[in-house]
Amino acid sequence: MPVSAFAVLGLLSQAPASGYQLAQLVDGPISNFWPMSKSNVYGELVRLEELGLVEASDVSQVKLPNKRVFHLTAAGEAALDAWLREPTFRKERRKNSLLVKMLFADRLAPEHIVALVEAARDEAESERARLAAIxxxxxxxxxxxxxxxxxxxxxxxxxATLAWADDMRHQLDQPVSNATPRRHDTSA
Amino acid sequence: MPVSAFAVLGLLSQAPASGYQLAQLVDGPISNFWPMSKSNVYGELVRLEELGLVEASDVSQVKLPNKRVFHLTAAGEAALDAWLREPTFRKERRKNSLLVKMLFADRLAPEHIVALVEAARDEAESERARLAAIxxxxxxxxxxxxxxxxxxxxxxxxxATLAWADDMRHQLDQPVSNATPRRHDTSA
DNA sequence: GGAAGCATGTAAGATGTTACATGATTAC
DNA sequence: GTAATCATGTAACATCTTACATGCTTCC
Structure with missing residues (x-):
């Protein structure tokens, strides 16, 4: 089962909710480290219901469309807790296209490298401020x-990203001395 | 085009290579921040060739299977450089299942939370040592x-992960005082 | 004789996204 | 009247993964 399934289980463990409500909940705090789309939520609900980890109650509403409110079954609670207890998250390799760009930065003019680092810095700074407040x-x-x-x-x-951006600023300020020995100085 | 396509372009910009060689290269340094599978590499090569961003030369070998060695076309170089210059990587939301587990940690016994944090710490420490050496x-x-x-x-x-693990250790050492005021004290 | 390396791919499936489709009610 | 909210989903597609398939050569 994908982590997304457990994310839905976790949200439902806090309070029963309809698919619609869940689709709003996944845009909350959890979106910071596990973004999910609406379709994804509905899809996981189908899976979880088939597996008997969640159950739905039909709730009739007068002025609003009826809805199906999902709640965890005993099996669902057990599955969630078992997953939470596993300290296994190693395999999760983070993808970072900024670093892909940095790896090939020798193709770029210095001003473009600076722009890349500054863009990363700016984004990190606004993240830092936002999260510090929270x-x-x-x-x-x-x-x-x-x-x-x-x-x-x-x-x-x-x-950490800010610290790295500062590291990069220093590195960019004092460009590498071309006099440092290399094995072959084929280029230049 | 996915970042993976540009990753392949980037690797080919450093030296022409066959699909087989690329499949080995993607297990190198780039795998730290952009992991790719062998099939993925071959798939991207098909795409890039169709788009005219790479071209292949047939290389006959005597004692080994023949191979197709890919190199960038002028269009490929232009596409790579244009992508490298864009300082756009914001949308890349990092997924982190450790944090999903932390978010629902109130379902866990303290010992399990400690185990989670310590596992994260251990992994970060070995990463730290490995990367510091590099x-x-x-x-x-x-x-x-x-x-x-x-x-x-x-x-x-x-x-940063080590610093956070230390933060968590302190938080776990002195459990939250239940005396702090809340709006409703429904539970407990 | 068997494993490992070189070399190229296909096929099936998991995961997830965006856009589409429908239809009622409520607030402006 | 028109936009937003409530409510549930489908369909098409993008991305990527694992496992499978083939066949030759070299090393042990």
Whole structure:
């Protein structure tokens, strides 16, 4: 089962919800580290229902369309908890196209490399500010401690990108000395 | 075009290569931030050839199977450079199942949360050591400066995960005071 | 004789996205 | 009247993965 399935289980464990409500919930805090589309949510619900991990109750509404409100079954709770307990996330290789660009940066004029680094810096800085505010605001709500910890993770990593951007600035300021020995100086 | 296509273009820009050779190259440094499978490589080569961004030369070999060695066309070089110059990588949302688990950590016994954090810490520490060695080793090779910068990025982020794990240790050491005021104290 | 390396791919499926389709009610 | 919200989905496509298939040569 994909992580997305467990993400849906996790959200439903906090409160029963319809597909529509879930589709809104996945745009909440969880979207910071596990983005999902609406179709994806509906798809996972079909899977989870077939597996007996969730069940739906039909809820009739007068002025609004009826809806199916999903809740975890005992099997669903067990599956969620079993997954949460596994400390296995190693295989998740992060993809980062900024670094692909950096790897081939010797094709670029210095000004373009600078632009790349500055764009990364700008984005990291606004992330840092956004997450610092969240971490700060949640500090006084003990019930939000785990949500806060995910924001803190993002904050630390935004800081890491800023630190790296500063490293790069220094490296770009004092361009590599061409006098350093190489094995073959074929080019130039 | 997916980033994978540009990754292949980038590798070919450094030296012409056969599909087989590329399939080995993608397991090199680039796999740290853009993992690709062998089939993926062959698939991208088909696409790039159809688009006229790469061309193949048939190379006959005596004791080994013949091969098709790919190289960039002028259009391929232009496409690669145009992509490298764009400072657009924002949309790339990082997925992180560790954080999904943390978000629902209130379902876990403290010992399991500790295990999760420690597993993340251990992995980050070995990443840190591995990347620090690379960053160090490449320092004396100016030609490797951009490859080094990608390792440095990884290093800074490994350090960030370690810093976060320490944050979490402190948080777990002194569990949240239940006395802090809440709006409704429905539970407990 | 068997494993490992060289070399090229196909086929099936998992995962996920965007856009499309429908239809009622409510707020402006 | 028109846009937004509630509500549920489908269809087509993009991306990528794993496993399978083939066949020759070299090394042990």
């Amino acid at each position: 971490v700060d605001a949640l500090a006084e709500f003990p019930a939000a401690q785990w949500g806060r910890s995910t924001a803190l993770f993002g904050l630390r990593h935004a800081e | 960053v160090d080793a490449l320092a004396e090779f100016p030609a490797a400066q951009w490859g080094r910068s990608t390792a440095l990025f990884g290093l800074r982020h490994a350090e």
